[in-house]
Amino acid sequence: MAKAPVLTPRTDDFPRWYQDLVAKAELADNGPVRGTMVIRPYGYGLWERMQAEMDARIKATGTQNAYFPVLIPQSSLAREADHVEGFAPELAVVTHGGGKPLEEPAVVRPTSEMIVNEYFAKWVQSYRDLPLLINQWANVVRWELRPRLFLRTTEFLWQEGHTAHATYEEARAFAARIHRDVYEDFMVNVLAMDVLPGRKTAKERFAGAVNTLTLEGMMGDGKALQMATSHELGQNFAKAFDTRYLSPEGRQELVWQTSWGSTTRMIGALVMMHGDDDGLRVPPRLAQTQVVVIAVKGDEQVLAKVRETGDRLAAAGLRVHVDDRTDTPFGRRAVDWELKGVPARVEVGPRDLAAGTAMLARRIPGGKEPVALDTLPARLPALLEEDQALLLAQSRERRASRTADVATADEAVEAVTAGGWARLPWAALGPEGEARLAEHAVTVRCLVAGDGSVPDAEDAPGNVAVVARAY
Amino acid sequence: MAKAPVLTPRTDDFPRWYQDLVAKAELADNGPVRGTMVIRPYGYGLWERMQAEMDARIKATGTQNAYFPVLIPQSSLAREADHVEGFAPELAVVTHGGGKPLEEPAVVRPTSEMIVNEYFAKWVQSYRDLPLLINQWANVVRWELRPRLFLRTTEFLWQEGHTAHATYEEARAFAARIHRDVYEDFMVNVLAMDVLPGRKTAKERFAGAVNTLTLEGMMGDGKALQMATSHELGQNFAKAFDTRYLSPEGRQELVWQTSWGSTTRMIGALVMMHGDDDGLRVPPRLAQTQVVVIAVKGDEQVLAKVRETGDRLAAAGLRVHVDDRTDTPFGRRAVDWELKGVPARVEVGPRDLAAGTAMLARRIPGGKEPVALDTLPARLPALLEEDQALLLAQSRERRASRTADVATADEAVEAVTAGGWARLPWAALGPEGEARLAEHAVTVRCLVAGDGSVPDAEDAPGNVAVVARAY
Numbered sequence: 001m002a003k004a005p006v007l008t009p010r011t012d013d014f015p016r017w018y019q020d021l022v023a024k025a026e027l028a029d030n031g032p033v034r035g036t037m038v039i040r041p042y043g044y045g046l047w048e049r050m051q052a053e054m055d056a057r058i059k060a061t062g063t064q065n066a067y068f069p070v071l072i073p074q075s076s077l078a079r080e081a082d083h084v085e086g087f088a089p090e091l092a093v094v095t096h097g098g099g100k101p102l103e104e105p106a107v108v109r110p111t112s113e114m115i116v117n118e119y120f121a122k123w124v125q126s127y128r129d130l131p132l133l134i135n136q137w138a139n140v141v142r143w144e145l146r147p148r149l150f151l152r153t154t155e156f157l158w159q160e161g162h163t164a165h166a167t168y169e170e171a172r173a174f175a176a177r178i179h180r181d182v183y184e185d186f187m188v189n190v191l192a193m194d195v196l197p198g199r200k201t202a203k204e205r206f207a208g209a210v211n212t213l214t215l216e217g218m219m220g221d222g223k224a225l226q227m228a229t230s231h232e233l234g235q236n237f238a239k240a241f242d243t244r245y246l247s248p249e250g251r252q253e254l255v256w257q258t259s260w261g262s263t264t265r266m267i268g269a270l271v272m273m274h275g276d277d278d279g280l281r282v283p284p285r286l287a288q289t290q291v292v293v294i295a296v297k298g299d300e301q302v303l304a305k306v307r308e309t310g311d312r313l314a315a316a317g318l319r320v321h322v323d324d325r326t327d328t329p330f331g332r333r334a335v336d337w338e339l340k341g342v343p344a345r346v347e348v349g350p351r352d353l354a355a356g357t358a359m360l361a362r363r364i365p366g367g368k369e370p371v372a373l374d375t376l377p378a379r380l381p382a383l384l385e386e387d388q389a390l391l392l393a394q395s396r397e398r399r400a401s402r403t404a405d406v407a408t409a410d411e412a413v414e415a416v417t418a419g420g421w422a423r424l425p426w427a428a429l430g431p432e433g434e435a436r437l438a439e440h441a442v443t444v445r446c447l448v449a450g451d452g453s454v455p456d457a458e459d460a461p462g463n464v465a466v467v468a469r470a471y
Numbered sequence: 472m473a474k475a476p477v478l479t480p481r482t483d484d485f486p487r488w489y490q491d492l493v494a495k496a497e498l499a500d501n502g503p504v505r506g507t508m509v510i511r512p513y514g515y516g517l518w519e520r521m522q523a524e525m526d527a528r529i530k531a532t533g534t535q536n537a538y539f540p541v542l543i544p545q546s547s548l549a550r551e552a553d554h555v556e557g558f559a560p561e562l563a564v565v566t567h568g569g570g571k572p573l574e575e576p577a578v579v580r581p582t583s584e585m586i587v588n589e590y591f592a593k594w595v596q597s598y599r600d601l602p603l604l605i606n607q608w609a610n611v612v613r614w615e616l617r618p619r620l621f622l623r624t625t626e627f628l629w630q631e632g633h634t635a636h637a638t639y640e641e642a643r644a645f646a647a648r649i650h651r652d653v654y655e656d657f658m659v660n661v662l663a664m665d666v667l668p669g670r671k672t673a674k675e676r677f678a679g680a681v682n683t684l685t686l687e688g689m690m691g692d693g694k695a696l697q698m699a700t701s702h703e704l705g706q707n708f709a710k711a712f713d714t715r716y717l718s719p720e721g722r723q724e725l726v727w728q729t730s731w732g733s734t735t736r737m738i739g740a741l742v743m744m745h746g747d748d749d750g751l752r753v754p755p756r757l758a759q760t761q762v763v764v765i766a767v768k769g770d771e772q773v774l775a776k777v778r779e780t781g782d783r784l785a786a787a788g789l790r791v792h793v794d795d796r797t798d799t800p801f802g803r804r805a806v807d808w809e810l811k812g813v814p815a816r817v818e819v820g821p822r823d824l825a826a827g828t829a830m831l832a833r834r835i836p837g838g839k840e841p842v843a844l845d846t847l848p849a850r851l852p853a854l855l856e857e858d859q860a861l862l863l864a865q866s867r868e869r870r871a872s873r874t875a876d877v878a879t880a881d882e883a884v885e886a887v888t889a890g891g892w893a894r895l896p897w898a899a900l901g902p903e904g905e906a907r908l909a910e911h912a913v914t915v916r917c918l919v920a921g922d923g924s925v926p927d928a929e930d931a932p933g934n935v936a937v938v939a940r941a942y
Binding site: 038096106141 | 500502503504507508509510511512515516518519535536537538539540541542543544547559560561562563564565566567568569570577579586589590593599605609610612614615616625626628796798799
């Protein structure tokens with residue numbers, strides 16, 4: 001007898017499946033103000049683990065955290081022309097404070113370049129103050145017309161890095177280092193996600209940047225999601241804010257800058273990259289709960305064994321949750337842990353006690369087998385590493401099998417419509433090619449060099465355009 | 472020859488000293504929108520350590536973190552009458568979003584009871600869903616007319632806990648548990664701060680609460696600072712949002728609630744509690760940098776020794792920073808680390824190399840002595856624990872010596888004006904007594920029972936009012 005599906009199957013309706021999963025795994029709810037989001041404890045637990053892993057990598061680059069105000073004077077925003085043009089349509093504006101109209105309205109930050117640079121201009125005096133490497137974990141607001149939980153929300157949480165350097169080469173190398181050692185390393189090695197590093201075209205670049213590096217991920221439906229970006233800002237903001245330093249030779253020089261960000265959108269990517277028709281599958285290195293030890297029934301001896309097993313697994317260095325809520329039926333709890341994608345479930349029932357066994361359910365490869373409880377603390381860490389590797393392999397396999405090398409825009413549209421990405425020579429695409437793609441909602445996600453590296457320049461010979469439909 | 476003071480001495484002008492210290496120790500700057508604040512890396516590092524220590528204590532109570540939107544529909548705020556009356560004068564109002572006037576204005580959260588409870592009403596169905604224990608780390612905005620960095624800012628960072636329970640007794644016990652096991656434990660054992668636990672009078676209570684527990688600290692100038700509060704909300708919000716659960720007996724019952732918060736104001740308290748005329752003194756258990764190892768000069772051998780010493784101290788479990796910025800004069804760096812209040816400085820110069828010694832400067836007791844570098848990894852952890860204990864003892868001694876037991880409001884005013892706190896029988900104070908205090912800007916900070924515990928009721932016999940001027 002087939003059981004009724006808990007979620008809309010992906011092949012029936014991928015967006016509906018996503019929405020079902022986010023709700024039923026208790027990741028997030030819609031907020032009362034349009035486009036805002038309530039991140040529920042299980043979803044926020046994923047974000048906390050992302051923050052911890054990313055923050056360690058960010059600090060390893062010598063960057064320090066700080067905090068800049070959420071309210072920015074509207075006039076500040078106008079200081080860099082491209083930047084204000086890019087963000088003006090998305091702003092939330094505070095016009096009243098403390099019961100009175102404000103003399104000057106303030107915007108809720110959509111990003112913090114404009115306020116950070118005002119202070120960089122004060123803090124940087126001499127070459128001794130460089131590099132200045134700052135990051136902040138914060139909320140930002142960008143008014144969103146077609147909101148979707150995690151993927152596009154009016155308010156989201158993120159980290160934004162802002163740095164100033166003495167030379168062009170140093171700034172450029174730092175943007176690349178963040179892109180590689182923070183973002184790519186985290187996504188591949190913790191999120192178990194295949195991501196494609198590339199260069200944005202001038203058209204898709206961050207407002208105010210001279211170069212934007214991106215990591216693009218292929219979701220379960222073959223669409224692309226921009227996972228994080230790292231920008232070279234050149235001297236655009238330095239000129240707007242007159243941020244200069246006294247060089248060792250006694251000259252006043254403009255600084256060179258970078259900014260870079262990653263957001264709660266990564267939680268949406270996790271769902272769409274690793275989720276299946278039974279729910280989420282959380283990579284073990286990310287999971288706040290790697291193993292849940294479940295009491296099948298509320299028998300005293302079972303509860304004692306479940307707690308003992310939990311303690312032993314925790315002592316083996318695993319992140320463990322003990323589920324002893326036996327006033328809720330076992331079946332319902334098992335489905336809930338499947339939905340939430342906890343990598344391993346150890347299910348202990350009354351019949352297991354004498355034999356010293358339990359059922360081990362592995363969420364990532366699927367399947368259930370009886371195991372001797374004594375062997376679990378030694379065996380489980382290795383199984384979880386296998387699961388971690390499997391998720392990454394599946395994600396790599398998806399992109400490899402669903403990316404087509406093509407020669408023309410028409411062929412690219414065809415490949416993308418079949419549910420994947422296409423690669424074609426950037427030089428051959430041209431404005432007409434891009435226009436043709438756009439008719440089918442296909443865009444250039446990024447450029448990669450012929451050897452797979454990130455190109456030094458948009459017009460470098462041999463550049464390949466990777467095109468797709470995107471979130 | 473007396474050196475020129477780096478800061479305005481406390482006895483000359485305490486507020487000016489505070490302002491100097493916050494600027495020169497690079498804790499924070501004023502933001503461009505009035506009352507907002509930029510928290511600089513050194514100040515934010517203190518906050519990160521506070522967060523880590525508090526978050527572990529909060530999670531140990533079974534509370535989970537989540538995130539609710541920063542924008543709240545203006546109409547939501549009106550659902551609990553006392554609450555809206557308390558917060559209406561301080562609101563920042565967003566009237567435009569995405570380039571258009573909003574149909575309904577939104578407020579930037581001044582606190583999150585109104586939005587959290589909308590979701591609690593949805594999430595709580597059965598007694599099985601209780602207790603519901605949620606915390607969030609977030610920014611809030613309350614329009615501030617007389618801003619002061621950290622102490623009163625238009626935007627501040629905080630944690631706010633929100634819980635729902637099945638019974639009055641359970642909610643009450645939980646508010647008391649947070650007050651004691653999270654706030655008091657953290658402040659005494661990490662911040663090394665003497666704090667007085669007490670009960671707010673009805674007049675000083677949180678808008679919407681039935682009881683507010685507080686921790687009051689005595690600052691260096693004898694004024695009081697409210698350090699954190701934990702509220703019993705009774706069923707006020709449960710009624711406003713109709714938050715009910717199905718009891719095991721099958722009845723629909725209203726939940727009982729708590730909320731509780733602590734803020735970046737604790738950084739201001741740290742300055743005013745432990746700071747001296749040379750700068751901040753950071754308790755070792757809090758300090759992000761417990762020891763700074765300083766190269767006096769840029770000699771290769773000195774630099775090598777400084778790095779080696781740093782590695783050895785880090786291996787001993789200490790949080791270490793190596794200062795090898797020898798292009799800045801040693802004297803200036805030493806003053807800077809004094810200002811920043813790093814508990815221990817290990818200064819290595821060329822003459823120390825042969826002898827295997829260094830100068831050890833201890834910021835908290837003061838003074839400098841030569842030490843054998845070999846003995847440091849074993850000795851320093853114990854010295855830092857001594858320093859931690861000394862700070863707490865000094866803070867206790869301050870309150871003990873500057874609190875007077877008095878009988879009348881006039882005597883209380885006299886004691887407070889001399890630079891401290893006064894204690895007098897609450898029953899004897901009465902409305903006229905409170906009015907008399909108010910003429911001198913003296914208020915009742917909290918009530919304590921005769922035996923020093925937190926009173927069960929405002930009118931419990933033997934209650935003592937602790938009165939002071941307050942930040």
